[in-house]
Structure formats: structure tokens, C-alpha cells
Amino acid sequence: VKPAPDLTSAGEIPRLIETLVTTERRLVELTGGEVDAVTGAEGHMFLLQRAQEQLRHSEAVKQAAILNALPAHIALLDGQGVIVSVNDAWQRFDRANSSPGHEHGVGHNYLAICDQARGANSGEAGRVAGGIRAVLDGSRKHFSIEYPCHAPGERRWFELMVSPLLENPQHGVVVMHVNITERMRVAEVLQASEQRFRALFDQASVGVAQSDAVTGRYLQVNRRFCEIVGRPAEAMVGLTFADITHAKDMAESEDVVARLRAGLIREYTQEKRYVKAGREDVWARVTISAMWPAGRPPDFFIVVAQDITHRKQLEDQLRQAHKMEAMGTLAGGIAHDFNNILTAIGGYTELARMKLTDNPGVKGHLDSVIQAVKRAADLIRQILAFSREQPLERRLITLQPIVAECAKLLRVTLPGSVDLELVSAEDAPPVLADETQVLQVLMNLGTNASQALGGRPGRIQLKIENFLVEAAHAAAEPQLRAGYYARVSVSDTGGGMSPETQRRIFEPFFTTKAPGKGTGLGLAVVHGIMDSHDGLITVESHLGEGTTFHLYFPAHVPEAGGPSSAITFGVRGHGEKILLVDDESIFIEVGRIALAGLGYEVEAVMQPAAALELVRANPGRFALVITDQAMPGMTGLQLAAELRTIRPDLPIVLTTGYSLALTMERIHAAGVAQLLLKPTTARSLGASVHAALSGQPISTHVSNPPY
Amino acid sequence: VKRASQFKFRLYVAGQAPNSVLAVTNLLALCRSCLSERHEIEIIDVLREPKLALANGILMTPTLVKLAPGPGRTIIGTLSETETVKLALGLETVAA
Numbered sequence: 001v002k003p004a005p006d007l008t009s010a011g012e013i014p015r016l017i018e019t020l021v022t023t024e025r026r027l028v029e030l031t032g033g034e035v036d037a038v039t040g041a042e043g044h045m046f047l048l049q050r051a052q053e054q055l056r057h058s059e060a061v062k063q064a065a066i067l068n069a070l071p072a073h074i075a076l077l078d079g080q081g082v083i084v085s086v087n088d089a090w091q092r093f094d095r096a097n098s099s100p101g102h103e104h105g106v107g108h109n110y111l112a113i114c115d116q117a118r119g120a121n122s123g124e125a126g127r128v129a130g131g132i133r134a135v136l137d138g139s140r141k142h143f144s145i146e147y148p149c150h151a152p153g154e155r156r157w158f159e160l161m162v163s164p165l166l167e168n169p170q171h172g173v174v175v176m177h178v179n180i181t182e183r184m185r186v187a188e189v190l191q192a193s194e195q196r197f198r199a200l201f202d203q204a205s206v207g208v209a210q211s212d213a214v215t216g217r218y219l220q221v222n223r224r225f226c227e228i229v230g231r232p233a234e235a236m237v238g239l240t241f242a243d244i245t246h247a248k249d250m251a252e253s254e255d256v257v258a259r260l261r262a263g264l265i266r267e268y269t270q271e272k273r274y275v276k277a278g279r280e281d282v283w284a285r286v287t288i289s290a291m292w293p294a295g296r297p298p299d300f301f302i303v304v305a306q307d308i309t310h311r312k313q314l315e316d317q318l319r320q321a322h323k324m325e326a327m328g329t330l331a332g333g334i335a336h337d338f339n340n341i342l343t344a345i346g347g348y349t350e351l352a353r354m355k356l357t358d359n360p361g362v363k364g365h366l367d368s369v370i371q372a373v374k375r376a377a378d379l380i381r382q383i384l385a386f387s388r389e390q391p392l393e394r395r396l397i398t399l400q401p402i403v404a405e406c407a408k409l410l411r412v413t414l415p416g417s418v419d420l421e422l423v424s425a426e427d428a429p430p431v432l433a434d435e436t437q438v439l440q441v442l443m444n445l446g447t448n449a450s451q452a453l454g455g456r457p458g459r460i461q462l463k464i465e466n467f468l469v470e471a472a473h474a475a476a477e478p479q480l481r482a483g484y485y486a487r488v489s490v491s492d493t494g495g496g497m498s499p500e501t502q503r504r505i506f507e508p509f510f511t512t513k514a515p516g517k518g519t520g521l522g523l524a525v526v527h528g529i530m531d532s533h534d535g536l537i538t539v540e541s542h543l544g545e546g547t548t549f550h551l552y553f554p555a556h557v558p559e560a561g562g563p564s565s566a567i568t569f570g571v572r573g574h575g576e577k578i579l580l581v582d583d584e585s586i587f588i589e590v591g592r593i594a595l596a597g598l599g600y601e602v603e604a605v606m607q608p609a610a611a612l613e614l615v616r617a618n619p620g621r622f623a624l625v626i627t628d629q630a631m632p633g634m635t636g637l638q639l640a641a642e643l644r645t646i647r648p649d650l651p652i653v654l655t656t657g658y659s660l661a662l663t664m665e666r667i668h669a670a671g672v673a674q675l676l677l678k679p680t681t682a683r684s685l686g687a688s689v690h691a692a693l694s695g696q697p698i699s700t701h702v703s704n705p706p707y
Numbered sequence: 708v709k710r711a712s713q714f715k716f717r718l719y720v721a722g723q724a725p726n727s728v729l730a731v732t733n734l735l736a737l738c739r740s741c742l743s744e745r746h747e748i749e750i751i752d753v754l755r756e757p758k759l760a761l762a763n764g765i766l767m768t769p770t771l772v773k774l775a776p777g778p779g780r781t782i783i784g785t786l787s788e789t790e791t792v793k794l795a796l797g798l799e800t801v802a803a
Binding site: 031037039043045047 | 767
């Protein structure tokens with residue numbers, strides 16, 4: 001049973017309260033209001049009520065000031081989500097952003113507001129409501145969300161954070177709403193900057209890679225780097241330089257990396273080879289730099305690589321070409337000496353054969369010797385062709401047989417799947433051309449055509465026609481003149497060439513073939529040969545539509561009067577006096593006998609100076625002078641020019657085995673009537689002497705005409 | 708002439724209560740103007756150390772006790788009436 005309230009104490013309590021209030025009021029009076037606290041009997045301090053109120057008030061003012069000074073929008077929600085209190089920033093934001101009647105001020109239920117949100121941010125509002133509930137029921141310690149909330153004309157982002165007010169979240173939560181637009185903008189700018197640099201990195205035309213300085217592993221590689229080393233980016237991750245560096249360059253690369261790591265160097269450039277998976281090695285110019293974060297060992301390396309394979313190939317080709325040239329010079333020199341010896345052998349053999357009247361057996365043997373000499377001369381011509389010191393032997397010929405010969409030779413080398421067509425027009429005009437070189441040109445183009453087909457079925461056409469170059473066409477091609485040409489065309493149905501390739505195909509060392517498969521000289525030589533024939537080579541090609549080369553040989557127009565071909569055999573002299581000048585006694589010996597045998601009277605000297613003296617002493621004494629070109633002290637051309645100053649109408653025949661330095665212009669200028677190529681024979685000697693004496697136009701005489 | 712002696716004060720306050728804060732402010736101002744470089748002040752918060760107030764017979768805060776030089780004095784209040792306080796502490800001789 002509960003005792004009833006004590007009536008005595010019920011009366012005493014109001015009295016005690018009265019005493020308390022009176023006591024405090026009296027204390028304040030006595031101390032003039034200057035006291036805050038008084039000491040109790042046990043040392044407890046009683047803070048006077050006025051001081052308490054003042055303290056409370058000043059704390060509240062300070063806290064409110066702090067909250068109002070914050071840029072964040074802050075609201076205090078109670079356990080049900082009702083907004084209990086907000087700071088100034090919340091109020092201002094609320095006023096600026098809420099439509100009238102939809103404010104989020106004190107007294108509204110924030111959870112309900114979020115739940116009922118519609119429109120652009122309703123998704124985020126739903127998540128916010130969920131977050132607040134989670135913090136209120138204690139299942140989450142904190143909740144935060146970042147979301148865009150763009151106002152008209154302004155892009156904005158906010159972060160909303162929810163934290164429990166006290167230890168027990170049921171007392172309510174604090175909602176903080178912060179404008180993070182600036183942060184997001186910076187992030188956007190950073191991201192854009194990152195994208196730009198990423199693009200720069202990815203699209204760079206040089207290979208760029210980043211590798212870990214400690215492990216050496218590639219961290220990232222750009223597209224070009226992948227192309228250079230021939231591996232996809234995925235395959236590069238985890239590899240180190242040692243996995244793709246050529247064994248021959250490994251020592252240098254390892255040394256470089258060690259020195260970079262040790263801080264001995266910051267940067268190094270080397271030319272090295274990378275091993276391409278399953279393909280030929282690639283040469284690259286590689287610069288590797290160490291990235292030093294202030295004062296510490298390098299974190300990573302930046303590798304910049306350029307593909308210089310093409311340049312290296314060119315260098316190789318150039319070396320090869322120099323080698324060829326050196327070999328050519330050597331071979332040319334040997335061939336020159338051989339010519340002199342062959343001249344002696346052939347000359348004496350012919351003399352012996354001429355003197356032989358009645359011994360068919362010996363005559364047959366001598367014929368065999370002459371045949372062998374011709375073969376040797378042929379061989380020497382080939383050596384000279386290789387050394388590119390082959391003299392041009394332009395004669396009046398028709399091209400049809402050569403084109404047919406080319407077709408025959410080509411047919412043998414072509415696979416059965418390639419259809420070879422020969423179109424030969426009978427009316428193609430004769431031209432002044434070097435048969436051997438024309439064949440070389442045609443074989444070269446034919447081989448190219450065959451390679452263009454690359455083993456696939458296709459068609460190659462060789463065509464010769466009589467082609468009239470119109471004035472307009474000639475105007476477009478400076479090297480063509482209006483008129484008739486023998487035009488030879490070589491067409492294939494291969495892959496064709498791009499315009500870039502077409503522009504460059506005649507450049508020396510330019511090749512579209514795999515390294516080692518072509519010197520890049522073929523078409524350059526072809527071009528040179530066509531130039532020396534006063535002709536032209538053009539190319540027509542489209543990618544995927546095959547290629548056609550056209551060779552233009554100007555039609556030979558015979559000069560009025562006189563025979564066009566100067567080759568005449570078996571003409572004998574009638575005692576005309578001939579001066580023979582050669583520093584080789586063998587040639588003098590052979591020449592003297594041969595010319596005497598042909599009915600001429602011969603005087604011979606071994607020095608050009610002696611020849612000059614003889615002519616000067618009696619300019620009319622000799623009907624003709626035959627001089628060698630290569631002599632000590634004075635060349636044949638110089639001698640010819642000197643002689644012509646003494647006697648301008650003196651016919652001169654120049655002999656040479658080695659006409660590299662001779663151009664027709666120089667020969668004309670020196671007044672040379674005929675050119676005689678060593679090795680000479682009695683026949684060629686006789687023909688040139690006869691031609692010179694009879695005043696025929698200049699031509700070249702060879703000892704072994706191919707027909 | 709005897710060299711000016713060092714003043715030692717002990718001020719009892721009740722936390723950040725307004726009169727106590729005022730007393731601290733006034734005492735510091737007084738010492739700066741009259742006793743520069745020759746005073747020591749010890750402030751005791753009776754809310755933190757209530758036993759100390761009882762032991763020293765302090766009944767109310769703010770209370771200022773002059774410990775040195777003698778004679779000792781005890782002043783209760785905010786120390787706002789500067790002239791009176793100075794007189795009580797012996798900081799100024801009475802005009803002749």
C-alpha cells in the first residue's frame with residue numbers, strides 16, 4: 001500500500017522554494033550583482049541563476065553564429081524526419097530554390113518531402129530518404145550522396161550528408177547539403193585535361209611507353225609503340241624491355257637502365273633493334289628518360305621510340321650500292337686490260353687466217369679461235385654492263401624481234417597461271433637503240449610485272465606499236481616531241497601502285513619489295529637507259545587495277561642522201577696513208593698488219609706528241625688518223641682536236657674499249673669521224689676506216705655485230 | 708628608495724560566467740597599466756576545483772586575493788571600479 005503524500009512536506013516545499021529565490025535575490029543585492037557563484041558547505045559551487053542564463057545564452061549565440069557562418073545548408077531532423085532547426089544557409093537556399101508553398105523549412109517532414117519528390121532529381125531524393133531512414137534506425141553510421149542539380153543557366157552539383165545528432169540516432173539526424181560545383185568543375189577540367197593528354201599519348205606519331213623503374217615492366221604503351229614492336233597493348237603489359245630487345249642490343253640497354261636507376265644519367269638515346277613477334281626485327285631510335293620525384297630514385301621511365309627501319313635499310317642499300325660500284329670499277333679495269341689482250345689474239349688470228357691460202361683444217365681451227373674471242377668479248381661486255389661502263393651502242397634496229405625475244409625469255413620463268421600476250425605491230429618504226437640495253441629494260445619490266453602478280457593468276461601483255469605523239473601530248477611531256485614513236489608497253493593485272501609509289505619508283509634505291517629482294521636500282525637503270533635513248537618511260541597505274549609501263553623510242557628519221565646504216569664490210573683501200581697512234585705496241589702491230597692487208601699504207605707512233613709533229617710537218621701527208629683514246633699525256637680526243645686545228649678536214653677514227661667518259665657531244669666537238677670499239681678486228685677496222693674516208697656520218701663500229 | 712616589490716594575485720572565477728570573465732579582463736588591464744613586468748596572476752576556476760575555494764575560505768566568485776606584498780587583501784566582484792580597487796590593493800598612495 002502506497003503511503004499518502006505527506007501534507008506537511010507538501011506545505012514546506014513552496015516555502016523552501018520561496019526561501020531559495022529570496023536568498024538568491026538577496027545575495028545579488030548584497031554583491032551588487034557582481035557575483036557568479038557561491039560556495040556551499042561541502043565545497044559545492046552554486047552558480048547563480050542569472051549567470052546560468054547568461055552562460056546558456058552566450059553558448060547558444062556562439063553556436064548559432066558558427067552554424068550560420070557555414071556555407072553548408074544544415075538542418076536538424078527529429079526522429080521522425082521533421083525539420084526541427086535550420087541554419088541561415090539552409091533558409092536562403094530554400095527560399096531561392098523552392099516554389100512557393102513547397103518550402104523545406106522548420107516543421108516540414110523532410111522524409112515526406114523526399115518521398116514525394118518528382119522530376120529530374122526524384123531518383124536521388126528517393127535514395128536520400130532511404131539514407132536518412134538508415135541512419136535514423138542505426139543500420140548506417142553515415143550516409144552521403146553526390147548529385148547534379150542544375151538550375152536554369154547554371155550547372156550545379158551538391159553533396160548531401162546525413163549524420164546522427166547524438167550517440168543514439170533516434171534523437172534525430174543532421175542533414176548537411178554542400179555545393180560541390182567548384183570541386184566537380186575542377187574534376188571535370190582535370191578529366192578533360194587527362195583525356196587530352198591521353199589522346200596526345202595515344203595518337204602520337206612516335207611510340208611512347210611508360211615503364212616501372214624498379215621492375216622494368218611496361219605500365220602503359222601507346223598505339224604507335226605497339227605498332228613498332230608488333231604486339232598488342234594487352235600483350236605488352238607485364239613485359240620488360242628485355243623481353244623485346246634484340247640479343248645484340250641487350251648489353252647496351254641493360255647498361256643504360258642500370259645507369260638511369262643509379263641516377264648517373266637522366267636520359268639516353270640509342271639505336272636498337274626490337275624483336276617483332278614472328279616478323280623481321282625493327283630498328284628504332286629510342287630515347288629513355290628517368291622521371292625523378294623530388295630527390296628520390298626514379299619511379300618510372302618514359303620511353304620514346306621512332307621506327308628507323310626504313311632508314312637503316314636505305315643505309316644498307318647505299319652500302320651495297322657502294323660495294324657494287326667498287327666492284328664495277330675493279331671489273332671495268334680488268335675488262336679493259338683483257339680487251340687489249342683479246343685484240344692481240346683476235347687480230348693475229350685474223351691475219352693468220354687471211355694469209356692462209358690453202359689449208360682448210362687450220363682455217364677451221366682459226367675460225368674456232370675467232371669464235372672463242374667473240375665469246376670472250378661478249379663476256380667482257382657483260383662485265384662492263386654490270387659495272388655500268390658499258391658503252392652505248394645505238395644502231396638502227398627494229399624493236400619487234402627484241403620484244404619477241406623478251407616474251408620468249410619471260411615465258412620460261414612465268415607460272416602456267418599467268419597468261420602472256422604479245423601484240424606486235426608490223427608498222428612500228430625502226431629506232432636507234434642498243435639492243436642489249438633494250439632487252440635489259442624489257443626483261444626488267446617483265447620481271448616486275450611478274451612480281452606484281454605475286455604468283456596469282458593474271459595476264460602480262462607486251463605490246464609494240466607505232467605511236468603518234470600529238471602536239472598536245474608533247475606539250476604535256478617535255479621529253480617527248482610531236483611525231484612517231486615506237487612505243488613498247490608492258491602491262492600486268494597485278495595490285496597496281498598508289499600515286500605516292502608511282503612518283504618515286506624511278507628514284508634510285510626506292511623499292512616496294514621486301515628488304516633484300518630488290519636493290520631499288522632496276523627502274524632507275526631503266527630510266528637512265530631510256531634517257532640515253534632520247535626516249536621516255538611513263539607509268540600508268542591504279543591500285544587494284546594493274547600497272548602499265550610505256551617506253552617511247554623516237555622513230556629514226558634517215559638523213560637525206562647517204563645510207564643510214566654505216567656498217568659496211570669488205571671494202572679495201574687503195575694505198576691511202578694512215579697514221580696509227582696507240583701506246584700499246586700490240587695494237588700497233590695488229591693494226592699495221594690488218595690495215596696493210598686491207599690495202600692501206602700505215603705509219604705508226606706510240607706517243608700523241610709524235611703524231612702531232614708528223615702532221616704539223618706535212619699536214620697533207622695522211623689521209624686518215626686512227627688514235628686510241630686512253631694514252632698517257634694526251635687523250636685521243638685531245639689529240640683529235642689538236643690535229644683538226646692543223647688540218648680541219650683530216651678524218652679521225654677514235655678507238656676505245658672504255659667509252660664511259662665519252663659522250664657523243666664531246667666526240668663530235670673533237671671532230672672525230674668514226675668511233676671504233678675495242679677489241680677490234682680487221683673487219684671493224686676496215687669498215688670504220690672506209691666510213692671515215694668516204695665521209696659517212698659518225699657511227700659506232702663493233703667487232704661482233706650480233707646478227 | 709626601496710625597489711618596487713613583486714605583486715602576486717590569485718583570482719577565483721566560475722568558469723566562463725560573465726562576471727568572472729569581466730573580473731579576469733579588468734585585472735589583466737589593471738596589471739598592464741600599473742604593474743607591468745612585476746606581477747604574477749594565478750586564476751582558479753572553482754567549477755573545476757571546488758575544494759580549493761572551500762579550503763581557502765572563498766565564499767563567492769569572482770574573488771581576488773592579493774598574496775604579496777603584505778598586507779593581504781580580498782576583493783569580491785568584477786573589479787570594474789578601478790580607483791577603488793587600486794586603493795584597496797595599495798597600488799596608489801593617497802594624495803597629500
